[in-house]
Amino acid sequence: MFNMSRDPLVVGHVVGDIVDPFITTASMRVFYNNKEITNGSELKPSQVMNDPRVHIGGRDMRTLYTLVMVDPDAPSPSNPTKRENLHWLVTDIPETTDTSFGNEIVPYESPRPTAGIHRFVFVLFRQTVRQTTYAPGWRSNFNTRDFAAIYNLGSPVAAVYFNCQRENGCGGRRYIR
């Protein structure tokens, strides 16, 4: 219990805004340009332009996973009216492999935050069966919880997030004084 409040996912409000509290039971490692990301690390848009390699550890190749990448701070963290913005959706990823072996339902959209510092979250679900997932009509206002409920994915099994802001500074104050 003590570790709950020291979990970066909780402190960064990933747990709460996007997912409910869960227990990490899968090993997910996300590599951008062969560099693994750690929770809360800051990346530049130039570094995350191309889709990362998401490796799922384990032993049983028969277990399939679904990966969701969302931006909960769209269009800006102080005004997240478009929460969450779906950036990537890959299903049927076999354990011990990575996303290139899965089904890319929604193609990777490279993060381009315009205002403020956004969190970009990868959420991994374990599938019970191989299933067809339908892409949502639009990327904005995606809801990970609902998505998981619709496809019976249950609780997430892993999550990781990084921060990203505009290339040259966070794009501060706009309009209203």
Add this chain to the structure above:
Amino acid sequence: MEFPGGSGRQQQPEPENLPPMTPLPLARQGSVYSLTFDEFQTALGGAGKDFGSMNMDELLRSIWTAEETHAVASASAASAAAADHAARASIQRQGSLTLPRTLSQKTVDEVWRDIAYFGGPSAAPVEAEAPPPPAQRQQTLGEITLEEFLVRAGVVREDMTAPPAVPPLAVPAPPRPPPPQPPMLFPHSNVFAPMVPPLPFGAGLMSGAVGQGDGAAAPAVSPVRPIASNGFGKMEGGDLSSLSPSPVPYVFNGGLRGRKAPAMEKVVERRQRRMIKNRESAARSRQRKQAYMMELEAEVAKLKEMNDELQKKQVEMLEKQKNEVLERRSRQVGPTAKRICLRRTLTGPW
């Protein structure tokens, strides 16, 4: 020394404003100011000399020290409260600087006499309209709350010492006709009540000295309220940015509408909004930082553990290796051992 206009002012028909206001804002402060003189004296442990002969300056200073100790004691209660007290303390200190010289040198006794006298003649006519105020004024010095006293002293003094303190106040006071005041008073009282918690009587004192350019100071109920509100009106722009309590911005909007021009109000609103947004952004930033720190700490811990394990394993491996080599060698050496042992060590006799 009398102020005929003052007495006339006293009997303004604003009873409905005073009763709810008087007990409410004062009670809410929960600070030293709501103590009566008697209580204050005992609270100070009799350390304060007999207040009667104390100078106003000394009185104020002792109040502030009491306030500060009180603030320190309750500072742990809430950070907002502490900020409040800090703001209060700073505002009070400002008030001291602006206390007119004439007032500060008078003793408490003299001030009280003047107040009592001031309250005396008008007690009768006012009684019919507003029971609570005359009742308070007729208290003895010991029973009056510090607040009331200061308030009345601050204001009453201002009226009397027109030149050094408040020229515009003294002059328009007497000739001011009653009618225009009531409509003005409502927004004042609205502002006053909610504003009291964060900006206490130090502000009232200060505003009294600062001068009432906007006028509208004279009116009814008690000379204090509108002046204090004026002070607030003047200070709100500057002080809002320095005050921390968040209830203030929200309440302000309702009270100010009648008082300020719409332009001012918009500016204030914008500023408040900006402040709130800034705070949220700062909070988010802190959150980010904290989350990252925790992640790093967790990583470090994990890596350290791994490192230790690997080191241990390495040592073990080396050990094993060494042992294996030795074993192998010793195995090999087996058949030759005899040979080695059978070396000639001694040559027999020829």
